[in-house]
Structure formats: structure tokens, C-alpha cells
Amino acid sequence: MVKQERAARTREALIRSAAEVFDQEAFSTASISAISSLAGVSNGALHFHFANKAVLAEAVEEEALARLLAVTDRALPSGASRHVQLLVDVTQGLAAALCADVVLRAGFALSGELNRPRRAGLRDRWRLWVHETLRRAEEEGELRPTVSAGDVETAVVAAAVGFEVLGGRDPAWLSASTVTRFWRLLLPTLVPAVRLGGLRAEGTRLT
Amino acid sequence: MVKQERAARTREALIRSAAEVFDQEAFSTASISAISSLAGVSNGALHFHFANKAVLAEAVEEEALARLLAVTDRALPSGASRHVQLLVDVTQGLAAALCADVVLRAGFALSGELNRPRRAGLRDRWRLWVHETLRRAEEEGELRPTVSAGDVETAVVAAAVGFEVLGGRDPAWLSASTVTRFWRLLLPTLVPAVRLGGLRAEGTRLT
CATH class of the missing domain: 1.10.357.10 (Tetracycline Repressor, domain 2)
Structure with a gap:
């Protein structure tokens, strides 16, 4: 239960960080590392939630x-x-x-x-x-x-x-x-x- | 004289090609090679006219x-x-x-x-x-x-x-x-x- 809650929060943080990075630069140049680092998670954690940048953009x-x-x-x-x-x-x-x-x-x-x-x-x-x-x-x-x-x-x-x-x-x-x-x-x-x-x-x- | 005219034409072709590439994708992801190849010139020829992509964008x-x-x-x-x-x-x-x-x-x-x-x-x-x-x-x-x-x-x-x-x-x-x-x-x-x-x-x- 606690684990699920944490996962939901990480997902939410990643969507917000992706939005902030997309807001500053074009989708095509936005870096996955910049997004995960802004959300305070590893690239691995990001890929656990979103297969790639296109999937993340769809979530945004x-x-x-x-x-x-x-x-x-x-x-x-x-x-x-x-x-x-x-x-x-x-x-x-x-x-x-x-x-x-x-x-x-x-x-x-x-x-x-x-x-x-x-x-x-x-x-x-x-x-x-x-x-x-x-x-x-x-x-x-x-x-x-x-x-x-x-x-x-x-x-x-x-x-x-x-x-x-x-x-x-x-x-x-x-x-x-x-x-x-x-x-x-x-x-x-x-x-x-x-x-x-x-x-x-x-x-x-x-x- | 002929040489100057050719240079002016190359410059014009590069500006048009750059515009076509910028029109299809964002400035930040546009590739120099795509622009020179569309204009039918080498990367070297492009750099003879424009020091970098930013200078080319200014010319556009x-x-x-x-x-x-x-x-x-x-x-x-x-x-x-x-x-x-x-x-x-x-x-x-x-x-x-x-x-x-x-x-x-x-x-x-x-x-x-x-x-x-x-x-x-x-x-x-x-x-x-x-x-x-x-x-x-x-x-x-x-x-x-x-x-x-x-x-x-x-x-x-x-x-x-x-x-x-x-x-x-x-x-x-x-x-x-x-x-x-x-x-x-x-x-x-x-x-x-x-x-x-x-x-x-x-x-x-x-x-």
C-alpha cells in the first residue's frame, strides 16, 4: 500500500518534471536525464514508469x-x-x-x-x-x-x-x-x- | 565575377534549405548535414558561408x-x-x-x-x-x-x-x-x- 503510494508520487513527480523540461525546450531536445534528475529519481526509475520519452509526453x-x-x-x-x-x-x-x-x-x-x-x-x-x-x-x-x-x-x-x-x-x-x-x-x-x-x-x- | 555569383547562389540555397529543415522540425534538432545535403553542398561549403547553425538561423x-x-x-x-x-x-x-x-x-x-x-x-x-x-x-x-x-x-x-x-x-x-x-x-x-x-x-x- 505504502509502496503503491510512493510509486504514484514518483509518477506524478516525473510528469511534472517532464512538463517543466518540455516547457523550457522543445520535446525533441528534452533529455531524459534532465527530467529524472529534476524529479529526484534515477533514469532506471523513470524507465520503470515510462518506456521512453514519447510515452512520458503522452502522460503529460x-x-x-x-x-x-x-x-x-x-x-x-x-x-x-x-x-x-x-x-x-x-x-x-x-x-x-x-x-x-x-x-x-x-x-x-x-x-x-x-x-x-x-x-x-x-x-x-x-x-x-x-x-x-x-x-x-x-x-x-x-x-x-x-x-x-x-x-x-x-x-x-x-x-x-x-x-x-x-x-x-x-x-x-x-x-x-x-x-x-x-x-x-x-x-x-x-x-x-x-x-x-x-x-x-x-x-x-x-x- | 562568376565565382561571386556562384557563392551568392550557394548562400541562397543554404538559407532556403535551412528554412525547409527548420520548418519540419525545431531549430534545436535540425541537423547541419540535413541542411547542406538538401542544398546539394558539402558541410565544408556550408561552414564557409555560416560559422554555425545559430548564424544560419539568423540569416534565415x-x-x-x-x-x-x-x-x-x-x-x-x-x-x-x-x-x-x-x-x-x-x-x-x-x-x-x-x-x-x-x-x-x-x-x-x-x-x-x-x-x-x-x-x-x-x-x-x-x-x-x-x-x-x-x-x-x-x-x-x-x-x-x-x-x-x-x-x-x-x-x-x-x-x-x-x-x-x-x-x-x-x-x-x-x-x-x-x-x-x-x-x-x-x-x-x-x-x-x-x-x-x-x-x-x-x-x-x-x-
Whole structure:
């Protein structure tokens, strides 16, 4: 029992160390020794948990996905534009999480690495969530009739990837005020003028 | 004379080959031999032109910057919202150029590489150009008085980096229709309604 607990902790430490190393350099140059040494274990112990660096990267992506789901999985706000407000809240939450959480950050970066096998990564999952949320907003008549949900999806997904990538060099791109500026600009186009007052570009409280 | 010309051609071929290799994998893992072999020259010939990979990467960035400037340096369109239209036209031109030109694409990617020394890269230059163009648009009264040029800059710079990064995996993100969708969404917020008819989200002809 104690042994199992220790193994789980080592696994967790290795995933976090791998994320820190991947966050600092590309996956392809990240060294296994740097990861095990940062986690305070031997290379042998690392290989006991993860056959190779690709398997370790998959574990980082899986853990990052769990954290992305924790950000997107929140109660629907109240109000007439609740899906649009949810989109704003989750974008704010994602930027804050990307700033604070190295595992989430590494997971997003890994999904953009060109020399890894192409599979559904975090950016694809994020896009899917934005797509679904906007579809519901459209269904419930939250969007202006002149606005296409697809156009909004394009802008939101592209800007979020931009914030994520630029934030790697300059955290100001992931600040609440940057995301608020983006929504302050976009919201008047998205929703009818009478509904604008009920929306908060800076996001509503966490549930 | 002939010798100088041959040297210039070899240099050009090496820059293009380096861009192609950097475009496929990260700068840090790109091999000098892969670059020289793609250019059809020996490693010795490569080292005659470029002391090391970092110097070669700088040459790629410099050439990419020249190409970015060729995209931004175009005659101001006519019309009441000419700086806004210029911004649209240049964004369209940049997306098309990123799709077609491996040197430009590699230059942008290099400016985002975390494990290279931080210097003003293509993304910074792009941001500066967007900043200047919006400042002029604001000065000439092209923007709605309720819109902040800084908010627009944030959205345009972030979305453009998003298109660039996502376009590395899926060229559809750099298509004219993607960029048009972005502007179709943003333009009604940017300019007064009476001026909207004079603007083209798909861009105006190249000058």
C-alpha cells in the first residue's frame, strides 16, 4: 500500500518534471536525464514508469487534458447570454491556468509539436469545446442573427492559440486584462446591443 | 565575377534549405548535414558561408524579415478607411505569403523558439507594424470613438500568431477565407456603420 503510494508520487513527480523540461525546450531536445534528475529519481526509475520519452509526453498530455477539462467543466452562468458568458469565463480561466500550470502549458505546446505523431491534442479539444459552446449559444438565440458562429469560432480559437504561444515568452499575453480587452472588442459584435449590459468581459466568479 | 555569383547562389540555397529543415522540425534538432545535403553542398561549403547553425538561423530570420517588409510595404488604399483597409490587405497578404513561402514561415517560427537568445524577431516586427497602422487609423478618425486601438492590436496580433501556428499543421488556417471570416467579424466593431460598406474583408487587389 505504502509502496503503491510512493510509486504514484514518483509518477506524478516525473510528469511534472517532464512538463517543466518540455516547457523550457522543445520535446525533441528534452533529455531524459534532465527530467529524472529534476524529479529526484534515477533514469532506471523513470524507465520503470515510462518506456521512453514519447510515452512520458503522452502522460503529460493526458494529465494536461484532465486539467483542461477541469477548466471547461463549470456550471453554466445565469442570464440571457449564458453560453456566451461561459465562453468568456472559460477563456479567462484557461489563460490564468496556462499562466500558473506548467503541465497544462506543456500539454498545449506538445499538441503543436510538428515532429510528433499527429493525434487529437489539446488544441483540437479546445477547438471542439468552443465549437460546441457557440453552437448552443446560437441555438438559444444568444448571438446576433447577422453573426456566424463559425466566424466567432475561428477568431476565438486563433486568438487563444496566439495568447498561449505569445504567453510562453511574455506572460502579459495571458493576463486577465489582455483577455478582457479581447472580449471587450468582440462582445458588441456577438450579441444584440440590449444584451450587452448583462455580459462581463472580465468574466464572472468561479463556481 | 562568376565565382561571386556562384557563392551568392550557394548562400541562397543554404538559407532556403535551412528554412525547409527548420520548418519540419525545431531549430534545436535540425541537423547541419540535413541542411547542406538538401542544398546539394558539402558541410565544408556550408561552414564557409555560416560559422554555425545559430548564424544560419539568423540569416534565415534576416531573409524572412525582408519578405515580411515586402508584404507590409504596399501603397495605401484609397477610401475613408484606408488604414483599416491596409491592415486587412496586409493580413491577407501575410497569410498567403506564410502559406507559400517556407523562408517567411521558418522566420516566424524561429522568433518563437524559446531556447534561442531573445531578440527582436518577426513577431515583434509584425506587432510594431500593426501598432503603427492602427495608430494612424485612430489619428485619421477611421475607428469608432468607442473602440480602443490597443484592444484591436491585441486581437489582431494574437489571431495572426494563432493562424500562423495552427497553419503549420493545417494550411486551411492560412487561407483567404479564414482571414476573411476574421475580418468580417471584426470590422463592424472597428469602424462606424456608414463606413462599413467601403471596406472589403477579403482584401483589395495588390498594388
